Amino acid sequence: MSMILFRNGQFVPEQEAGVSPLDRGFLYGDGVFETLRCYEGKFFRLARHVERTRAGLARLSIAPPAWLDDAADILRELVTRNAVAGGVARIVVTRGVGEFGLLGKQATEPLMLVACWNQPPPAAARYERGINCMIAQQRLMATAGIKSLNYLPQVLARREADAAGADDGLMLNSHGHVAEATAANIFLVLRRELVTPSLEGEVLPGITRAAVLELAHAEKVPVVERVVHATELVHAEEIFLTSSVGEITPVTRLSGHWVKVGQPGPITRDLMRAYAALVKRDAK
């Protein structure tokens, strides 16, 4: 792989894009990231991803690099240079290199890296048959809600699920309530109402999550954002996950048990169709 990346104003080959071992993103996970899906060279709601990057940087008191304004141009250039048809893009911004120690007051030049590469979409079977989830033992961390470079709890939960033969782990927040999957938000259908954990519960403000809420309103599906208890998962008529790369993924098994009839449900399917149409219309 000889991918070209964007790195603080320059387009460089992967081998030359090395991050300083003293960069705080590497030393402490002191930075944020975004993952986007690339649709035939286009992106869905890039502006929202940039907005969320800015919000994350503000939470960490990292000055946003000026290049963030050029995210669309940078991605277009990477799509061309790497000949990306369908794939994934990642934006990373760290506090950069500073003096030794946690404080990082002298780290005044953030590092911004952008990568975009070809990658096949998730397997069709995931959408046709749905995936198998379990509740992970690993809890979310105390900076949940920021898409930071501290993603070890999610890594551990995904590995825990894999070891148990499941596709993904559902993670509880510090109160023991359902928060999200390892890299996706979660929705349940309960008595024909669409339910998703509210953002107050240490939940990442997902961009696909927000799009699904819009679509549900437009399609007149009753929807509520609230605390979701783990026991409610058992009673769900439908469950699905949302993320930029995975879009809307039905969950049809939970810890080995079928969710209702074990097939993607009608509300999930409607939203999958509506989301595909929205992406087709709005990606640019």
Place this chain on the structure above:
Amino acid sequence: MSMILFRNGQFVPEQEAGVSPLDRGFLYGDGVFETLRCYEGKFFRLARHVERTRAGLARLSIAPPAWLDDAADILRELVTRNAVAGGVARIVVTRGVGEFGLLGKQATEPLMLVACWNQPPPAAARYERGINCMIAQQRLMATAGIKSLNYLPQVLARREADAAGADDGLMLNSHGHVAEATAANIFLVLRRELVTPSLEGEVLPGITRAAVLELAHAEKVPVVERVVHATELVHAEEIFLTSSVGEITPVTRLSGHWVKVGQPGPITRDLMRAYAALVKRDAK
């Protein structure tokens, strides 16, 4: 700075030691680290640091790199090449580069980086007058107890303390009990007994902490490891922090109030002397 670093079997200049932007240590903080103090080219209890690295890697299911066995030789070489008299060393091991996504099953070649550089010891005033701490709002994270590359809660707590004019922040665990400072363990003297949070409470098994417990036993200071409530801090006769770089640092102010008489207490001073003697004897 043109420091020489060790990187997977080779000694390379800092500019050539760049970490792949696809390394999981950078993307997710999927790895562990150790910080050691270098005393005239020597290190205190290096074997314990290596042991803790192995324990952390085991928690993350990362195969320990063979080079870990050579840590002493690697550090000796770095001390020579970088002409280090007194300073700091850091060992980092990550899961390396893998396929896209959280799971990282195909990441089979860990990255091991070791750096060692000259750095003056912490300011003498910190030991003579003691430091000022506050209780940080930021809680520890759900993988506390592992010295992982997920150190953002600690970064945020340190910055919170700095913004409030304090030297360090004391962090509570998920139960709201006192766990540690941002990069140090904590001890209190309560009714002439030495008290420190037990390791069950999401507390890092500090190597200086263990040495202080040994010294306390040897000096017949009564000592107990248990749950420590935040309210107990107010009643402490003495408070001090322990870490490899900071050794034993007296805390004489807490949120602007004096701890007892506002001077390093007698038990703290005794242990500081005993620790200095231990390091002098055992560093190699």
